[in-house]
Amino acid sequence: MLKIAIIGAGRVGESTAQFLAESDLAREIALLDVREGAAAGAALDIQETAPLLGFDARLIGDTDPGVIAGAELVIITAGLPRKPGMSRSDVLDKNVEILDSIITDVTREAPDSRILVVSNPVDVLTYRAWEKTGWDRSRVFGQAGVLDASRMAAFVALETGLSTRDIHTLVLGGHGDAMVPMLRYSGINGIPLHHFMDQDAIDRIVERTRHGGAEILALKQTSSAYDAPAAAIKAMVEAIVLDRRRVLPTVALLNGEYRASDVAMGVPCVLGAGGMERIVELDLNAAEHEAFMTSLAGVKADIDRLK
Template sequence: MKLTTRKVAIVGTGFVGASAGYSLVNQNICDELMLIDINKERALGEAMDLQHCVDFTTSRTKVSVGSYEECKDMDIVIVTAGGPPKPGQTRLDTLELSAKIVKSVVDGVMKSGFNGIFLVASNPVDIITYLVWKESGLPRNQVLGTGTSLDSSRLKSILSQHIKVDPRSIHGYTLGEHGDSQFAAWSHLTIGGKPFMQILEEHKETLGEIDLDEIIDQVRKAGFEILNRKGTTYYGIGCALASITRSIFNDDHKIIAVSTILDGEYGFENICTGVPTIITREGAKEVVELNLTEDEMDKFKNSNNVLREYMATIGY
């Protein structure tokens, strides 16, 4: 009988890494969790704290502190290390520092003989995910980032306050950069299977006050609204990382808006951006190409142009 142990390493045990670790342990998503951080005492403290959750969960997750050299047998390496934006900065402003940190991470992990899946959360996540792909030399399906998964969740949460339905009954995505140039694919958003734009048309009297531009602006600014109040965001992205990890291990074939390396999809290549993607045990199995409207396609092109401008600053 062949037994498979689900092994995850998290590089970076700041707020995001620790929140991801807590979600993984609390939801029993992996069997073994290894924490890696330049601050080994911080990593050890987080590992000890997570181990004390075991009695309150339905199965045991073995939590340890490790190093890049021990990543060879990991199924998934989650990368959260990087430079968080300071007040007044955008995610793109953290690129130079994050790129330097993540290059050293990838180098260390790959020297171990790692051949699993990189899952990236470090911002600016689309560009950093592309960097991880280039530096690792792994197939594009084995490198993905959190992309607009959290933004899509924020979109559903905000819409649910207007439509008065459970966010989980709303299906749709934001695409493009995990940042200011992202856009909502309104033409493909449905509520209970019914097109959202049709619902707006049929309920003008009750829903006529909904401003779509204002809603997507709220989505774009949500992270910074949180940052300005509590210093940074970590619960939402921690849950997003756990959800994507679960879908990989379970071979779910679930469609999630993640940062994916494009190779001709939507007419783009050699760029990583947020698009609906089928997630399986292989990682980013297949990009789902939505039939975007002309306006949505223009916004997608603009978003990718923004990403390319910043990619060029680090040699891509």
């Protein structure tokens, strides 16, 4: 890809730029931030690692939205961060205001791009970005499930002592406390989790996954997670840039899938050169469907606040 833009040069945005640069996924990576010097400083700092890490990507940063002109993919990480005790929905009103301004810049400077939303609450903001752009849903999607599934897999590895390379997990639903870890679709090299752990351990992992971001926030106090989110973004970007057509949990606009419409939710999707190319609809059992609908109701309630 010739150019990727990252809007928001905070911790998630800067870590994302570093991961993308190291992987040479774009010839140019542009960072945009309203704070004077923040984007330029982050870009220069990362650029100076190029000789040591061996990448050729060129990084630029500015406060001028013109810096993202011509980007083929725009990653939105800007927004008011959570503080300890806050939910993702608590930052909704301010972050919608920030997102609306960003979308104005994106549609003007990079009208042919695809948008990957990361800012919280990501399900609602993905919906808002799609609504404001009027673009096809293949071009506007969000990151949540890749991060949630990675957290779940990490917790399984810590519990069992087994290699993360063999652990595969899946998390659906909204990116919040009502997310839906899919135990039927998770396992270790094709073997169900219950062969390695008892139900109490599995239940602990499910709860820890649901509160994974809050756990890190409570420990750090001064910041939320940024390395794991950036790694999740990189996995999605790589699938798109290299046209890998990977099946990854993605916040996508639903149009009848999973018996839901007019909402953005985390579901398995095929990611490739066309962006969010296809939604993979799983056959949920009664318990899974009930949990999914509970998660959906929370996202719907936040979307309705915006109307």
